[in-house]
Amino acid sequence: MQNERLIKPVFRSPADVVRWFGAIQSQDFAGSLWAIGLRMREACEADVERAIAERSILRTWPMRRTIHLVPAEDARWMVRLLAPRQIARMAPYYRKLDITSRKLDRAGKVLHRALAGGRQLTRAELYSRLNAAGIATDAPAGMAHGMHLITHWALDGLICIAARKGKQPTFALLDEWAPRSRDLSGDDACAELAKRYFQSHAPATISDFAWWAGLAMAEARRFVWLIADSLKTLTIDGTEYWLTRDLAESAAAQPPVLLLPAFDEYTVGYADRSAAVEATMMNSVNHGLAASIFVNGRVAGTWKRSISGKNAVVVVPNLLRKLTNKERIALRRAAERYAAFLGRTLVPVRGSFV
Helix, strand or coil, X not given: CCCCCCCCCCECCHHHHHHHHCCEEXXXXXXXXXXXXXXXXXXXXXXXXXXXXXXXEEEEEEECCEEEEEEHHHHHXXXXXXXXXXXXXXXXXXXXCCCCHHXXXXXXXXHHHHHCCXXXXXXXXXXXXXXXXXXXXXXXXXXXXXXXXXXXXXXXXXXXXXXXXXXXXXXXXXXXXXXXXXCCCXXXXXXXXXXXXXXXXXXXXXXXXXXXXXXXHHHHHHHXXXXXXXXXXXXXXXXXXXXXXXXHHCCCCCXXXXXXXXXXXXXHCCCCCCCCCXXXXXXXHHHHCCCEEEECCEEEEEEEEXXXXXXXXXXXXXXXXXXXXXXXXXXXXXXXXXXXXXXXXXEECCXXXX
């Protein structure tokens, strides 16, 4: 939790948080906003949304064909480094869905024309442009061709997710949305990715890093060896963990009680989640991917929220083990912190916290 910056939040801006991690999973948009807010000294949901609108961070598909928030200046080199692997893995699915190279090329030209000049369009608006050009966005067996086409061109670095229009995300040309970017390639890019991962996720194994980055094990080992001088290893029960030297030399701190969002990096960033989730609880928390309550660094239950009226939020915990009175009080404070992040008042369910 220390390197995850969950014990003592130090960051002052959303961009600082995302830059520290390199990438934060964001398929659950609201959850990813809270994942960032948890790691800031002071934050509200509007601050994180503003960072997206102001283009310091953006959403795209840098790894595992999954939407992540990344620093705007890093989006291009991350996609360039990792996308070829993802595109190659999709080839069998493209053949099955009859998504040919010609269809992809035509779609890319349509998307470029639609978005050029600083335009931002929703997915429905892009689908309309594709359909008008004779490129179907629906397919047999209910497979959504349109999303495959959009994702492909995000992986290619042509487009990215931009600001929201109402509640809908829009898309923009990456070169226009984030024109200023770092130019990393080759071993420099590989080393930077490994550095970001281990500074934010250590202690972790090479298997964990391979999972997070969507790399083959041989590739992951090579990436790690590029920064090996800045790391050290620790072997526990025959498993080798890599950790940053400052973490190895620092004193352990008491983890707080936390409400973590679904797909938080504290769990989704690892192939092996047994350090955070007991085996008997794995199914109850979707293998560590559900919005979960953490006590002393380990899962103690799940939680859900519902918006109530204009100014309130209801937080409902589902405990998987009994909490002490002290832990229940800390859980109430964690829920109040979440409500404050939303700019709302907490409405607790009777008996949930005390």
